[in-house]
Amino acid sequence: MKTLFSVVVLFFVSLSIQAEDGHNLWLRGKSSSTVNVVSSKKSVTLDIAKQELQQGWQGKEGSSVVFTVKADKLIKGDGFKLSSAGIQANTDFGILYGVYELLRCQQTGEEIKEGVINPSYDLRVLNHWDNMDGSVERGYAGLSIFWRKGENSLVVTENDKKLWQEYARANASIGINATVLNNVNASQLVLTPAYLNRVKAIAEVLRPYGIKVYLSAKFSAPALIDKLKTCDPVNPEVINWWKAKAKEIYTMIPDFGGFLVKANSEGQSGPQDYGRTHADGANLLADAVKPYGGIVMWRAFVYAASDEDRAKQAYNEFVPLDGKFHDNVIIQVKNGPVDFMPREPFSPLFGAMKKTSLMPEVQVTQEYLGHSIHLVFLSTMWEEFLKSDTYQEGPGSTVARCTDGSIFPQKYTAIAGVSNVGLDVNWCGHQFAQSNWYAFGRLAWNNKLTSDQIADEWLKLTFYKYSKSNADQISFSADWKDNFLSPVKKMMLESREAAVNYMMPLGLHHIMSANEHYGPGPWWAPARTRKDWTPPYYHQADSLGIGFDRTKTGSNAVSQYHEPLNSQFSDLKTCPETYLLWFHHLPWDYKMKSGKTLWDELCNHYDAGLQQVRGFQKVWDKAQSYVDAQRFTDVQSKLRSQSKNAQTWKDACLLYFQTFSKMPIPYDIERPINNLDELINNDMKRPSLINY
Numbered sequence: 001m002k003t004l005f006s007v008v009v010l011f012f013v014s015l016s017i018q019a020e021d022g023h024n025l026w027l028r029g030k031s032s033s034t035v036n037v038v039s040s041k042k043s044v045t046l047d048i049a050k051q052e053l054q055q056g057w058q059g060k061e062g063s064s065v066v067f068t069v070k071a072d073k074l075i076k077g078d079g080f081k082l083s084s085a086g087i088q089a090n091t092d093f094g095i096l097y098g099v100y101e102l103l104r105c106q107q108t109g110e111e112i113k114e115g116v117i118n119p120s121y122d123l124r125v126l127n128h129w130d131n132m133d134g135s136v137e138r139g140y141a142g143l144s145i146f147w148r149k150g151e152n153s154l155v156v157t158e159n160d161k162k163l164w165q166e167y168a169r170a171n172a173s174i175g176i177n178a179t180v181l182n183n184v185n186a187s188q189l190v191l192t193p194a195y196l197n198r199v200k201a202i203a204e205v206l207r208p209y210g211i212k213v214y215l216s217a218k219f220s221a222p223a224l225i226d227k228l229k230t231c232d233p234v235n236p237e238v239i240n241w242w243k244a245k246a247k248e249i250y251t252m253i254p255d256f257g258g259f260l261v262k263a264n265s266e267g268q269s270g271p272q273d274y275g276r277t278h279a280d281g282a283n284l285l286a287d288a289v290k291p292y293g294g295i296v297m298w299r300a301f302v303y304a305a306s307d308e309d310r311a312k313q314a315y316n317e318f319v320p321l322d323g324k325f326h327d328n329v330i331i332q333v334k335n336g337p338v339d340f341m342p343r344e345p346f347s348p349l350f351g352a353m354k355k356t357s358l359m360p361e362v363q364v365t366q367e368y369l370g371h372s373i374h375l376v377f378l379s380t381m382w383e384e385f386l387k388s389d390t391y392q393e394g395p396g397s398t399v400a401r402c403t404d405g406s407i408f409p410q411k412y413t414a415i416a417g418v419s420n421v422g423l424d425v426n427w428c429g430h431q432f433a434q435s436n437w438y439a440f441g442r443l444a445w446n447n448k449l450t451s452d453q454i455a456d457e458w459l460k461l462t463f464y465k466y467s468k469s470n471a472d473q474i475s476f477s478a479d480w481k482d483n484f485l486s487p488v489k490k491m492m493l494e495s496r497e498a499a500v501n502y503m504m505p506l507g508l509h510h511i512m513s514a515n516e517h518y519g520p521g522p523w524w525a526p527a528r529t530r531k532d533w534t535p536p537y538y539h540q541a542d543s544l545g546i547g548f549d550r551t552k553t554g555s556n557a558v559s560q561y562h563e564p565l566n567s568q569f570s571d572l573k574t575c576p577e578t579y580l581l582w583f584h585h586l587p588w589d590y591k592m593k594s595g596k597t598l599w600d601e602l603c604n605h606y607d608a609g610l611q612q613v614r615g616f617q618k619v620w621d622k623a624q625s626y627v628d629a630q631r632f633t634d635v636q637s638k639l640r641s642q643s644k645n646a647q648t649w650k651d652a653c654l655l656y657f658q659t660f661s662k663m664p665i666p667y668d669i670e671r672p673i674n675n676l677d678e679l680i681n682n683d684m685k686r687p688s689l690i691n692y
């Protein structure tokens with residue numbers, strides 16, 4: 001009797017705890033009822049679509065869903081049409097996306113809307129900064145899922161294929177249809193036959209899920225691989241080399257997407273080494289892939305160690321080339337003019353190049369936002385960016401509309417996110433970093449979605465405890481919504497602003513410690529280091545004040561923005577305070593809109609950021625009974641580190657800036673608990689993963 005009792009107890013305990021390690025991402029929903037799928041066509045992709053529907057169906061028992069692959073003028077690209085009869089699309093991939101949409105609605109309790117749903121961008125791309133030895137530049141979730149070092153590193157194993165297939169499925173479920181398999185700081189190796197064979201194997205696993213592979217190409221590859229004497233883009237031998245390389249690749253991978261190129265940037269070679277322009281370089285590669293329908297994504301992340309404000313350089317370099325790029329070139333532009341900072345104004349290139357296709361690049365991996373230790377939901381940052389009005393074609397010329405084909409007719413439209421995926425069991429290093437992968441895909445599919453909706457979906461899909469008894473009718477109880485969904489969603493939606501507060505408020509930027517881009521380092525400026533890589537170049541703090549003057553009296557970067565933004569950013573009365581120190585150098589006692597001095601306001605922001613994170617800890621602790629044990633403690637422990645880090649950021653920045661302001665930290669906020677000299681001596685390092 002006693003044994004039976006223990007078995008029963010154990011059974012129920014195991015049911016309620018349901019160990020989860022995060023590997024299943026947002027794809028945890030299981031069907032409870034059967035569905036009948038009718039398709040007149042057969043293909044691997046349609047088989048996947050059918051299987052997904054049957055695995056995840058939570059609609060009416062015994063329903064029938066018809067797949068119809070038939071052209072319809074209203075359906076664009078990967079789009080689809082949902083109706084009571086089923087899913088119609090131009091392609092098999094469209095059907096697959098329709099299936100994921102149906103399942104998402106069922107599993108989140110959202111009403112299924114009948115009608116056509118088209119993606120905002122044709123190409124929804126993940127950029128992996130994965131190196132050939134398996135390391136990942138700015139990757140915080142373990143080694144590469146594509147590459148590794150050592151003997152047999154190029155042998156494709158069953159495990160590799162399983163992981164790639166899971167990766168493909170996760171991407172397809174949120175609409176991502178392109179992936180760049182290697183770092184933009186590229187190795188030429190990836191273009192050699194042994195590596196291309198592995199690329200072919202990856203492409204084969206990804207293909208049925210509608211995902212094309214792309215490669216980052218090293219501009220100097222012809223010299224490095226085949227010892228050509230030059231890589232000059234107008235040299236006939238060089239032109240032929242790239243043509244032959246493209247032919248070789250397309251023979252192996254007929255649907256190869258094309259190249260991504262970082263050239264003449266941070267030490268990478270490029271056309272300027274031969275006195276040519278970025279257009280000459282991009283067109284060289286574009287012509288090589290053109291016969292096969294390939295494209296070239298050419299990055300505008302360029303800046304030199306010159307006296308010119310770094311924030312101005314990409315615009316200065318690229319705008320004069322507008323109209324000179326071939327039509328299968330897309331210029332890939334980071335969201336801000338400097339570099340994926342916690343907050344930047346949008347890059348003035350958006351909307352300014354009217355005869356060239358442009359694509360936004362955002363960073364999903366949290367290089368400057370606490371790596372995989374800090375909980376920061378980036379969707380709010382991307383939403384702010386996509387909704388920014390450039391005014392380039394009148395009011396309403398948002399970045400989203402300037403890049404998705406609504407304003408400028410672009411042959412291709414695209415958006416890229418620098419991936420945060422690695423070999424970690426939970427893929428992203430932090431359970432909540434998965435929400436950034438999810439959010440990127442969702443916004444790439446629909447650039448009008450709100451972060452509120454995305455967070456809502458993600459939380460339901462990722463944390464709701466499905467069980468047999470509730471699977472057929474997803475109804476989120478009031479208790480679950482009030483005590484888990486709503487507070488945790490609120491935390492996610494506030495998390496980016498919190499990070500801005502405790503790291504770089506009021507328009508401050510690039511003041512992190514140099515080595516890891518993790519902790520604070522406003523003091524970091526070793527002799528002989530490029531000035532534009534040191535924080536003092538950006539914050540310009542001195543006894544008179546703080547901030548980078550980008551108005552007419554300074555670098556005049558404001559002039560790159562279309563009116564009325566130029567005037568708005570220049571004028572202290574209208575410049576948003578969120579960008580204040582991005583555009584202005586102001587005295588410490590400058591009077592803010594709140595009536596407080598700039599110094600006091602700065603102190604308040606740093607302290608508010610810290611308090612927000614302390615609040616997040618409370619929210620999460622209260623959510624314990626709604627979360628499985630492993631994921632709960634994972635996140636709890638990371639929030640503790642984040643809290644300590646926020647304290648360090650606050651103390652480091654305030655104590656350092658106080659050496660210039662000479663003003664007291666307002667007495668109503670908590671005192672620093674660290675000493676500046678100690679902080680400077682032990683630049684804050686990312687906590688070792690062993691602690692987790």
Ligand code: GCV
Nearest residue numbers: 129137138184185262301339
């Ligand atoms: C891939 C920043 C990062 C680099 C990155 C570069 C880029 O500078 O710190 O790691 O290099 O951006 O986007 O090319």
